[in-house]
Amino acid sequence: MEMEKLREVSEALPKIYLARHGETEWSTTGQHTGLTDLPLTAQGERNARALGTRLKDLSFAAVLTSPLARARRTCDLAGFGESARIDPELVEWNYGDYEGRGTADIRKERPGWNLFRDGCPHGESVGDVAARADRVIARLRAVNGDVLVFGHGHCLSVIGARWIDLPFEKAGVLWLSTASLSIVGYDHAANEPVVRLWNDDRHVALET
Numbered sequence: 001m002e003m004e005k006l007r008e009v010s011e012a013l014p015k016i017y018l019a020r021h022g023e024t025e026w027s028t029t030g031q032h033t034g035l036t037d038l039p040l041t042a043q044g045e046r047n048a049r050a051l052g053t054r055l056k057d058l059s060f061a062a063v064l065t066s067p068l069a070r071a072r073r074t075c076d077l078a079g080f081g082e083s084a085r086i087d088p089e090l091v092e093w094n095y096g097d098y099e100g101r102g103t104a105d106i107r108k109e110r111p112g113w114n115l116f117r118d119g120c121p122h123g124e125s126v127g128d129v130a131a132r133a134d135r136v137i138a139r140l141r142a143v144n145g146d147v148l149v150f151g152h153g154h155c156l157s158v159i160g161a162r163w164i165d166l167p168f169e170k171a172g173v174l175w176l177s178t179a180s181l182s183i184v185g186y187d188h189a190a191n192e193p194v195v196r197l198w199n200d201d202r203h204v205a206l207e208t
Contacts, residue, residue, distance in 0.1 A: 047179035052078030061145025092152035096123020
């Protein structure tokens with residue numbers, strides 16, 4: 001009986017659903033896509049609709065989206081465009097000089113480079129992104145109810161890490177595929193943040 005009560009309390013606590021945008025041309029090639037406003041590919045649009053099917057029976061106290069086109073389009077195709085509010089701080093990391101480049105290419109001139117430790121020249125620093133994520137989390141925790149967020153791979157990984165107080169440089173272990181769904185929330189109380197689901201893409205169509 002006690003276990004059932006704890007489970008009921010856990011289910012009643014708010015959950016934050018984190019949806020990464022659908023596929024873009026650069027996401028398929030591993031190029032860092034920060035503020036470059038690329039559209040979804042045809043496959044990305046199909047998977048955004050599939051994400052909407054996955055979410056259609058759920059209700060949310062708030063829906064937030066990055067202002068970038070790939071996130072807003074994913075939000076629209078998933079069926080939440082009319083209820084979504086743009087949060088400017090959900091934009092992807094500003095990669096500065098590394099915009100459009102892949103990690104392997106960057107490491108040819110900077111061996112051992114790690115985004116979450118080293119940041120990007122002429123872009124956002126690690127501290128900048130951490131502070132931005134913390135402000136987003138504070139707003140998410142202030143909502144009375146479940147929240148759905150449409151955003152980007154690295155930004156959402158940082159939010160996931162900061163949610164559970166994971167050291168910032170470890171945020172990369174919370175990898176996200178396109179059109180994936182993740183959930184963060186709480187265990188038995190609001191001072192016990194947990195990851196409830198991560199990088200679930202079972203709804204994503206593999207065929208092109």
